[in-house]
Amino acid sequence: MPTTRARALKYRNARPWHDQRPHHSTYLFAPLPSPPVIVRIACLFSIICYLHMGVVESVIAVATDLIGAVVGLIEGLRSDSSSGSIARNPVTEELEERIREEQRKREQAEAEKWRAEEEKRQAEEQRRKAENEAREREAERRRAEEAQHRAEEDARRAEEEKRRAEEARQWAETQQRDAEERRRQTEEEARKTEEECNNAEEGQRRAEHEKWLADEARRKAEEDTRRAEEGQRKAEEEKRCAEEERRNAEEERKRAEEARAAADKVAQEAREQLEEVQRNVRKGIKPVLIPTMEEYNATKKRLQYQEGLFHFAVAGIAGSGKSSLINAFRGLRNKHRGAGAAPTGVTETTSVITRYPDPDSRNPFVWYDVPGAGTLKIPDFVYFNAQGLYVFDCIIVLFDARFTDTDIAILRNCERFNIPAYIVRSKSLQHIRNVMEDLEWDDEEEEDETLDDEEVEGKTLGSEAAKWARAREQYDLETRKSVLRNLEQAKLPPQRVYLVDKETMAQVIKGRQPPKAIDEWILLRDLLAEARLRRSRSVVARG
Helix, strand or coil: CCCCCCCCCCCCCCCCCCCCCCCHHHCCCCCCCCCCHHHHHHHHHHHHHHHHHCCHHHHHHHHHHHHHHHHHHHHHHHHHHHHCCECCCHHHHHHHHHHHHHHHHHHHHHHHHHHHHHHHHHHHHHHHHHHHHHHHHHHHHHHHHHHHHHHHHHHHHHHHHHHHHHHHHHHHHHHHHHHHHHHHHCCHHHHHHHHHHHHHHHHHHHHHHHHHHHHHHHHHHHHHHHHHHHHHHHHHHHHHHHHHHHHHHHHHHHHHHHHHHHHHHHHHHHHHHHHHHHHHHHHCCCCCCCCCHHHHHHHHHHCCCCCCCEEEEEEECCCCCHHHHHHHHCCCCCCCHHHCCCCCCCCCCCCCCEEEECCCCCCCEEEEEEECCCCCCCCHHHHHHHHCHHHCCEEEEEECCCCCHHHHHHHHHHHHHCCCEEEEECCHHHHHHHHHHHCCCCCCCCCCCCCCHHHHHHHHHHHHHHHHHHHHHHHHHHHHHHHHHHHHHCCCCCCCEEECCHHHHHHHHCCCCCCCCCCHHHHHHHHHHHHHHHHEHHHHHHC
């Protein structure tokens, strides 16, 4: 799995991802339907009931804006789904482009490396061939020089023979002249000299024969010289060709060296990138680890990823209330086993990511249960990629009492991949009750005998509401401080924490307004608004 330089994906939301609560002015849902009349009546009835419980402010704030926004968002997302207006996840789109880019770079580097090695092999083969031909031409040249030397030696000997023959001929002619002179001088001496004359003639014949032999030897020597010169000329031509081929081989070698240098440069850049990643890891700066296309497709197949749907993940350790919250998001209770509810328990029921479609087919949502672990044995970016968390539209990091290494790993890599992440604390109603029990309250005021029963009951209810409000405020403050401290320790930017309860969330999903809602409506609004803002074509068109 290739490793790139530490940088986040280019895609950016319309708002900073860590500011998950959308600004009112960014909502693009004015044309969406208002809450049904029955919801309005229920809200008004709830407000009237809660006026006597001292919680008017929270009910009014939630019942009007939040319910209308959430209902409008759900109807808008359903409309987008039915009209095919849900675009692809921008993170996965860019991730696929990055994967293709990395794959092209790997293939190009491999091709350059193979081409450099092939050119180097061919250049080496040409060099060996040129060296062999040069050796053969050198041997041929030496043979030609030896033949020329022999021809020159034969010519020299022939010339020497010719000279001796010429001297013999001249001597024979002199003898013949002397003999003729003596014959003319005396007839008497003719008989004596007849033999000498015959001998002279024989000598002349021998001289002429020797001259012919010398001429033949000279002609042969000249022929040998001509052949030697021709051989030398041929050797020089072959030497010139060999020199030309040597130059060509040298040029091929240089080109191969340049190609190898280019391949070495690519490899050096890859090594430098790896060293930079390792230095960044030592400094605490983790890279964006890009999966291969095979790993990416395998992840989508394993998670049953389907275009046109929103894929929401809930991550947390065993006992954090993960499965219960997923059931609540889907409008189910834990007891609804036959309705596809996620199994719940203190221990982790599975070690793999589990997929849960929304029971309402009109809702284009799929929920995922991501198992967590207290301590990671591998780097956080490796864990994030191994789980395939880069394909989700958002990830809810659910915790009960404290952050874990897995929570930090998910938040950190969500920031790198620019995936919206929501920090959610579960079981908040129980935690508020515990805080309420731990708070020190003043002794109960003495009962005023002048008050009637209704006034006493109203005073008691008001006291309970005040205790609840104080406990909730303290729980809210302590939780946010704890989360901020954990984020600072992990060198992550601050972001909102949502306080929810499974029972309250289940009622909210059913369209009810529970009296002790905390951040359930806000979480739904922020999650759905961010999802629609990122992927709805109709919202982009209106924007």
